[in-house]
Amino acid sequence: MVDWDNVGDRVHNARTVIGSPYCKGDYSVKKGVHYTVLAYTDWADDFVPTVVAWKMKDGTTIPDDFSNLDQSKKNAEMALA
Secondary structure, three states: OOHHHHHHHHHHHHHHOOOOOOOOOOOOEOOOOOOEEEOOOOOOOOEEEEEEEEEEEOEEEEOOOOHHHHHHHHHHHHHHH
């Protein structure tokens, strides 16, 4: 059985960190530049990236499923650094 509360939290966290066409804000991270999408979640007929690989400047990647908002924000900041 799917834990929809958990999925909803991850969708919210993803939109908070990487943005959404439906959310206003200045999102510095860019798909393809700072992260690669590994999986999407179909949420209310919108495909939201919910698993990404953050691209670090040293060439490494960090997988992130947006289950921890603070860690996801930190990963985004490290990808921008």
